[in-house]
Amino acid sequence: MEQTLYFILLLIALCSVSECVQRQYHFINVRKNWTEAQRYCRENYTDLATADNMNAMNELNKCVNDKDVQNVWIGLQRKWQWSSAEPALYLNWAPGQPDGKDECAMMRDGQWHDGSCRDDSLTFVCNSSKTNTGLVFVNQKMNWTNAQSHCKQNHIDLVSVRNQNENQQLQKFISDSHISGDVWIGLFRDSWQWSDQSNYSFSYWKSGEPNNVGGNENCTVIEPSTQGQWIDISCNQQFPFVCHEDKLILINENLTWSEALRYCRQNHTDLVSVHSEEIQRRVMNVVHRASTEAVWLGLRHSCTVGLWFWVSGQTVCYQNWAIDDSENCDSAVRSGAVQSGGDQRWISRPETDRLNFICSRYEE
Numbered sequence: 001m002e003q004t005l006y007f008i009l010l011l012i013a014l015c016s017v018s019e020c021v022q023r024q025y026h027f028i029n030v031r032k033n034w035t036e037a038q039r040y041c042r043e044n045y046t047d048l049a050t051a052d053n054m055n056a057m058n059e060l061n062k063c064v065n066d067k068d069v070q071n072v073w074i075g076l077q078r079k080w081q082w083s084s085a086e087p088a089l090y091l092n093w094a095p096g097q098p099d100g101k102d103e104c105a106m107m108r109d110g111q112w113h114d115g116s117c118r119d120d121s122l123t124f125v126c127n128s129s130k131t132n133t134g135l136v137f138v139n140q141k142m143n144w145t146n147a148q149s150h151c152k153q154n155h156i157d158l159v160s161v162r163n164q165n166e167n168q169q170l171q172k173f174i175s176d177s178h179i180s181g182d183v184w185i186g187l188f189r190d191s192w193q194w195s196d197q198s199n200y201s202f203s204y205w206k207s208g209e210p211n212n213v214g215g216n217e218n219c220t221v222i223e224p225s226t227q228g229q230w231i232d233i234s235c236n237q238q239f240p241f242v243c244h245e246d247k248l249i250l251i252n253e254n255l256t257w258s259e260a261l262r263y264c265r266q267n268h269t270d271l272v273s274v275h276s277e278e279i280q281r282r283v284m285n286v287v288h289r290a291s292t293e294a295v296w297l298g299l300r301h302s303c304t305v306g307l308w309f310w311v312s313g314q315t316v317c318y319q320n321w322a323i324d325d326s327e328n329c330d331s332a333v334r335s336g337a338v339q340s341g342g343d344q345r346w347i348s349r350p351e352t353d354r355l356n357f358i359c360s361r362y363e364e
């Protein structure tokens with residue numbers, strides 16, 4: 001009885017894991033423009049710095065260890081997107097466009113130009129389910145914002161142009177309809193995106209920012225003197241910058257569990273130990289790129305003690321099993337993996353299976 005109590009107390013003590021930092025930030029005190037800084041970070045670390053919460057923001061700001069630096073690049077830039085919320089993957093700008101001043105797009109002779117969402121008044125094309133072409137021309141001049149509302153109220157949306165084929169169809173539709181002059185399409189630049197494609201859900205703008213002075217402030221710096229608050233600024237300026245290095249790296253090689261452990265310990269730090277929900281989330285971010293249906297974790301079963309444990313020495317407190325079949329201790333030594341598809345929970349596999357695996361790159 002006393003022994004059981006002691007064991008429970010021990011588990012509680014072992015299980016109170018403090019929140020850990022999942023990214024390491026590196027301050028690079030060399031002045032580069034935003035694009036060069038991005039290239040540098042992608043070559044030497046993971047990407048230009050990303051921050052998705054206040055803790056990360058504090059860490060990021062702390063790593064800027066030169067107090068005389070006024071502005072520091074992070075990986076946030078304005079993005080073009082379709083009114084339908086689709087990301088703009090295909091773009092067909094006329095040479096020299098967008099020239100940075102404006103936030104909405106129009107079509108002229110099949111090519112795209114940027115225009116002022118507010119001040120330019122143009123006819124436009126909506127996407128509709130009621131016509132053969134899927135398109136409707138609205139012969140009324142409006143600013144982009146009103147054109148968008150008009151399409152949403154009366155049809156589907158301002159038209160999206162997602163590939164060359166759709167661009168040719170729209171161009172033909174415009175010339176067949178004998179429309180002259182520029183027409184709005186559904187492309188606009190409104191939101192922000194992180195260089196590493198992580199979600200833009202957290203923001204830390206300085207008051208009055210972003211203000212897009214001169215219309216070409218499509219990149220972001222932090223201001224270390226104001227706890228790292230964000231300011232939009234022209235991408236062509238030169239500043240020092242912060243890169244980040246993700247803690248986890250997926251290795252696309254098919255190795256047994258022991259080979260994977262050796263690989264991680266030699267080339268990185270260790271096979272990943274998923275001792276919190278936070279780390280499970282990071283695992284889910286990388287595991288979908290795997291080529292095997294399961295991916296090794298640093299999770300090992302001991303039949304002697306009848307327990308799972310992490311190779312880092314931690315007790316398995318946080319759990320995310322699909323099935324834990326460790327009860328039937330057969331001859332094969334079992335190790336833990338995470339499913340690369342579905343709801344990405346943990347399963348136990350014979351350690352001789354050949355799977356992709358996840359290494360951690362640095363200690364906490």
Ligand SMILES: *[C@@H]1O[C@H](CO)[C@@H](O)[C@H](O)[C@H]1NC(C)=O
Pocket residue numbers: 077078098099100101216218219235
């Ligand atoms: C931002 O705008 C400038 C000026 O128009 C342009 O040269 C640059 O490519 C844009 N940068 C990004 C990251 O969108």
Ligand SMILES: *[C@@H]1O[C@H](CO)[C@@H](O)[C@H](O)[C@H]1NC(C)=O
Pocket residue numbers: 117118119143145146
């Ligand atoms: C678009 O035009 C309408 C009516 O003229 C005006 O009320 C509205 O403020 C304009 N939109 C923008 C974003 O300026």
Ligand SMILES: *[C@@H]1O[C@H](CO)[C@@H](O)[C@H](O)[C@H]1NC(C)=O
Pocket residue numbers: 127128134156158159160161166
């Ligand atoms: C028009 O809208 C429909 C329904 O949302 C969509 O399936 C279609 O791809 C859209 N077409 C264009 C050209 O935007």
Ligand SMILES: *[C@@H]1O[C@H](CO)[C@@H](O)[C@H](O)[C@H]1NC(C)=O
Pocket residue numbers: 199285
């Ligand atoms: C990003 O946000 C979208 C929509 O809110 C969500 O469906 C998606 O799971 C998020 N992605 C990540 C990696 O958090």
Ligand SMILES: *[C@@H]1O[C@H](CO)[C@@H](O)[C@H](O)[C@H]1NC(C)=O
Pocket residue numbers: 252253254291292293
């Ligand atoms: C690993 O195994 C998967 C599934 O069997 C296979 O598709 C993939 O090509 C293999 N990868 C390597 C690097 O051998």
Ligand SMILES: *[C@@H]1O[C@H](CO)[C@@H](O)[C@H](O)[C@H]1NC(C)=O
Pocket residue numbers: 259262263264266267
């Ligand atoms: C370390 O990585 C290299 C490939 O980058 C690989 O050839 C080598 O086998 C790895 N080390 C171990 C111990 O697996």
